[in-house]
Amino acid sequence: MAQVHFxxxxxxxxxxxxxxxxxxxxxxxxxxxxxxxxxxxxxxxRAEELGLGDSYTTDNAEAVKGADLVIVSVPxxxxxxVAQEIAGSLKDGAIVSxxxxxKASVIAQMQPEMPANVHFIPGHPIAGTExxxxxxxxxxxxxxxxxxxxxxxxxxxQAIAKLAAFWEACGSRVDRMDPQHHDLVLAxxxxxxxxxxxxxxxxxxxxxxxxxxxxIKYSASGFRDFTRLASxxxxxxxxxxxxxxxxxxxxxxxxxxxxxxxxxxxxxxDGDALFDLFTRTRAVRRGIIxxxxxxxxxxxxxxxxxxxxxxxxx
Amino acid sequence: MAQVHFxxxxxxxxxxxxxxxxxxxxxxxxxxxxxxxxxxxxxxxRAEELGLGDSYTTDNAEAVKGADLVIVSVPxxxxxxVAQEIAGSLKDGAIVSxxxxxKASVIAQMQPEMPANVHFIPGHPIAGTExxxxxxxxxxxxxxxxxxxxxxxxxxxQAIAKLAAFWEACGSRVDRMDPQHHDLVLAxxxxxxxxxxxxxxxxxxxxxxxxxxxxIKYSASGFRDFTRLASxxxxxxxxxxxxxxxxxxxxxxxxxxxxxxxxxxxxxxDGDALFDLFTRTRAVRRGIIxxxxxxxxxxxxxxxxxxxxxxxxx
Numbered sequence: 001m002a003q004v005h006f007x008x009x010x011x012x013x014x015x016x017x018x019x020x021x022x023x024x025x026x027x028x029x030x031x032x033x034x035x036x037x038x039x040x041x042x043x044x045x046r047a048e049e050l051g052l053g054d055s056y057t058t059d060n061a062e063a064v065k066g067a068d069l070v071i072v073s074v075p076x077x078x079x080x081x082v083a084q085e086i087a088g089s090l091k092d093g094a095i096v097s098x099x100x101x102x103k104a105s106v107i108a109q110m111q112p113e114m115p116a117n118v119h120f121i122p123g124h125p126i127a128g129t130e131x132x133x134x135x136x137x138x139x140x141x142x143x144x145x146x147x148x149x150x151x152x153x154x155x156x157x158q159a160i161a162k163l164a165a166f167w168e169a170c171g172s173r174v175d176r177m178d179p180q181h182h183d184l185v186l187a188x189x190x191x192x193x194x195x196x197x198x199x200x201x202x203x204x205x206x207x208x209x210x211x212x213x214x215x216i217k218y219s220a221s222g223f224r225d226f227t228r229l230a231s232x233x234x235x236x237x238x239x240x241x242x243x244x245x246x247x248x249x250x251x252x253x254x255x256x257x258x259x260x261x262x263x264x265x266x267x268x269x270d271g272d273a274l275f276d277l278f279t280r281t282r283a284v285r286r287g288i289i290x291x292x293x294x295x296x297x298x299x300x301x302x303x304x305x306x307x308x309x310x311x312x313x314x
Numbered sequence: 315m316a317q318v319h320f321x322x323x324x325x326x327x328x329x330x331x332x333x334x335x336x337x338x339x340x341x342x343x344x345x346x347x348x349x350x351x352x353x354x355x356x357x358x359x360r361a362e363e364l365g366l367g368d369s370y371t372t373d374n375a376e377a378v379k380g381a382d383l384v385i386v387s388v389p390x391x392x393x394x395x396v397a398q399e400i401a402g403s404l405k406d407g408a409i410v411s412x413x414x415x416x417k418a419s420v421i422a423q424m425q426p427e428m429p430a431n432v433h434f435i436p437g438h439p440i441a442g443t444e445x446x447x448x449x450x451x452x453x454x455x456x457x458x459x460x461x462x463x464x465x466x467x468x469x470x471x472q473a474i475a476k477l478a479a480f481w482e483a484c485g486s487r488v489d490r491m492d493p494q495h496h497d498l499v500l501a502x503x504x505x506x507x508x509x510x511x512x513x514x515x516x517x518x519x520x521x522x523x524x525x526x527x528x529x530i531k532y533s534a535s536g537f538r539d540f541t542r543l544a545s546x547x548x549x550x551x552x553x554x555x556x557x558x559x560x561x562x563x564x565x566x567x568x569x570x571x572x573x574x575x576x577x578x579x580x581x582x583x584d585g586d587a588l589f590d591l592f593t594r595t596r597a598v599r600r601g602i603i604x605x606x607x608x609x610x611x612x613x614x615x616x617x618x619x620x621x622x623x624x625x626x627x628x
Contacts, residue, residue: 101535126535129612130599136612145534175531185524185532188517193536195576196510201595203502203565203572210499216601217489220459221415221440221504222511222543224608227599229536234592241580241588251517252577256570258517262509263566266555274555278548281515285444285541287530294538298443298450300614 004165008033010067012060012082014047015233016128017099018073019137022052024170027139037063047134061089069095069166071123072110076100077239080109087113095159097123101186101236103150103179105243111152119159122150122179124186125172132233143171144292150179187247191240192255195248197229198237318479322347324377326396327387328361329547330442331413333451335385336366338484341453351377361448375403383409383480385437386424390414391553394423401427409473411437415500415550417464417493419557425466433473436464436493438500439486446547457485458606464493501561505554506569509562511543512551 009031011018018036025031036053037060038044048056057063064070064086072082079100090096096118100106103122114120127145129136147167151160164174177185204215204223215223241248265273288294295301323345325332332350339345350367351374352358362370371377378384378400386396393414404410410432414420417436428434441459443450461481465474478488491499518529518537529537555562579587602608609615 126532128535131612146531148532181523185528186535188521188524189529189532189537190535192514192517193540195580196514196540196573197536198592198595199573199576200506200510200569201598202576202591203506203569205594205598206572207502207568209495210502212598212601214499215503216598216605216607217460218440218462218499218503219602220607221442221500222507223503224599224602225539225543226507226510227595227602227608228614229539230592230595231599232592234589234596237592238585238588242583242585245580245583248580249577252573252580254521255514255517256573256577258520259510259513259566259570262513262516263563263570266509266559266562266566269556269559271552271556275548275552277516278512278544278546278551280519281512281541281544282548284515284519284526284530285538285545287526288533288538288541291530293530293534294541295616297616298445300542300616302609302611302614302616 004030004162004169006031006067006069006166008035008067008069010035010037010063010070011053011073012037012063012070012086013073014038014043014052014134015073016132016136016141017125018071019047019050019052019134020127020139020141021071021073021137021170022047023137023139024142026052028169030166030169031069035063035067043134050134052134060085064091064094065089066091067094069163070097072096072098072100075233075235075239076102076106076243079106080113083110083113087115090115090118092117094118095163096120097163099123099125101190101240102244103182107150107152107179119156120152121155121160121163123163123167124148124150124182125167126190127172128232130228130231132236140171142167145172146175147172148175148177148182150177150182183244183247184250187244187251191244191248192251194229194232194237195241195252196255197226200226201230318344318476318483320345320381320383320480322349322381322383324349324351324381324384325367325387326351326374326377326384326400328352328357328366328448329387330446330450330455331439332385332387333361333364333366333448334441334453334455335387335451335484336361337451337453338456340366342483344480344483345383349377349381357448364448366448374399378405378408379403380405381408383477384411386410386412386414389549389553390416390420390557393420394427397424397427401429404429404432406431407433409433409435409477411435411477413437413439415504415554416558417496421464421466421493433470434466435469435474435477437477437481438462438464438496439481440504441486442546444542444545446550454485456481459486460489461486462489462491462496464491464496497558497561498564501558501565505558505562506565508543508546508551509555509566510569511540514540515544
């Protein structure tokens with residue numbers, strides 16, 4: 001693994017991703033100084049109580065002064081505003097990156113604001129949980145997960161290599177991708193799953209024939225899996241929807257088309273076609289487990305944890 | 315907890331549910347004799363290797379002879395055939411139950427076959443994993459989960475109480491419900507989630523712009539959650555679709571309607587309405603965790619397990 005060290009790293013935004021970065025940067029000794037900035041005084045106070053950084057401010061411009069690495073971890077709809085705020089205070093030669101779930105939109109918002117003497121390299125670590133805020137972060141969040149960098153064609157290769165080495169030091173594997181392709185890939189692997197999850201939980205909530213209490217009691221039969229994604233941060237996901245519209249609408253269209261076809265198989269009782277579909281999908285999970293991106297345990301390995309919390313007997 | 319003991323329990327079908335029952339019956343000493351029957355000689359051999367019962371046969375009629383409790387754990391489409399096979403060999407006063415995911419169809423298939431001198435009480439334990447077969451079972455599967463009984467109006471109350479006590483001794487909580495209502499509730503909490511999961515994994519599989527390898531690599535961003543349900547037993551799920559058609563079509567219709575509405579919000583960029591939906595759904599998960607039906611840990615508590623398998627560092 002490449003040796004990597006920055007004199008000062010500025011973290012703009014200290015939610016799940018920002019605070020996980022703060023923790024792993026500290027653990028791995030990747031920075032001489034960690035500057036933390038967030039718009040909310042309350043969140044900043046909490047970050048300080050947790051001892052996540054070396055300096056704390058609600059002034060984003062202040063935080064980036066002298067920083068050789070700046071990582072913006074805010075809802076993607078706020079990227080442009082942050083870029084405007086920090087642009088005038090960036091150090092000559094600084095690397096500026098982000099962690100946003102959409103990339104074309106972030107580039108469109110941030111790139112025009114960036115001065116010529118900094119290296120702007122958009123990024124997206126494929127990692128997270130359904131929790132948010134500075135308490136939710138942990139140093140191992142990025143371990144074994146992919147981080148996708150989507151540099152613009154003219155970007156300095158040394159700066160890209162340095163940012164890649166940083167993410168590797170945080171435990172990530174690093175990939176490089178075209179921003180448009182990133183947005184399409186993420187629309188299917190992340191945005192559509194979240195929307196489907198939000199949607200089914202909404203549908204269940206609105207039923208008049210089945211009570212909320214019944215949905216909750218019997219949720220272990222499948223439904224509860226969806227409630228995890230559907231409890232993710234609403235601001236983040238609103239912004240994703242507004243900032244990756246075309247790719248999301250494309251994937252939603254395909255999903256709905258396939259669902260209509262599945263509905264027709266059920267209506268006409270086509271058991272063979274149903275069996276074929278339900279068999280085809282099994283291999284995908286095996287591939288994910290083999291790629292080290294999923295636990296190789298039944299039920300996400302949650303059975304034992306459930307027993308200790310919810311069970312009536314040990 | 316009620317004291318409960320049967321001289322002989324016959325388990326017809328020894329997959330995930332049947333073999334979990336065998337294990338918990340043994341652990342709790344609920345039967346003097348466990349008879350195991352399954353159609354497949356290979357599965358039967360495996361059950362015997364695992365020592366799950368006291369006698370083993372591929373002849374369902376043979377297994378139920380002298381049994382005071384018979385539990386049928388087969389794909390719901392096979393319920394009628396099993397009922398025909400065992401009807402003539404059932405002991406006077408025996409309790410006959412099942413574990414099928416649909417109830418009206420199972421009643422329609424089994425009830426006409428049942429002799430008047432036995433107590434037929436349909437049941438459904440709300441428990442399972444994505445794995446199947448006799449190796450997949452474990453004694454704790456039912457702990458803290460609900461088991462729904464859907465007895466017919468004329469059923470002997472003492473027999474119902476005895477079956478309820480049996481499930482409680484297996485670790486379950488027991489509910490009673492009308493079969494039609496059961497099928498509607500399960501359509502939303504279980505059948506629809508599985509179909510949605512199968513469908514999205516199918517959609518992702520068929521994309522021409524995103525490779526399978528990309529879907530797998532970046533699946534930790536949401537998609538992998540769905541692959542668990544989508545790797546469930548295809549025979550079981552084909553049968554569920556064919557045997558709870560009306561309720562499933564009703565729920566699919568509502569889901570699709572809501573999804574079309576969500577798609578419209580995205581197309582028109584209605585951030586406020588998106589934020590409202592994404593906020594409303596959060597409370598449901600909290601309710602499920604509070605009801606002891608879900609682990610109170612980020613990411614289903616799977617992070618640590620992932621690290622030990624897939625991570626590049628400890």
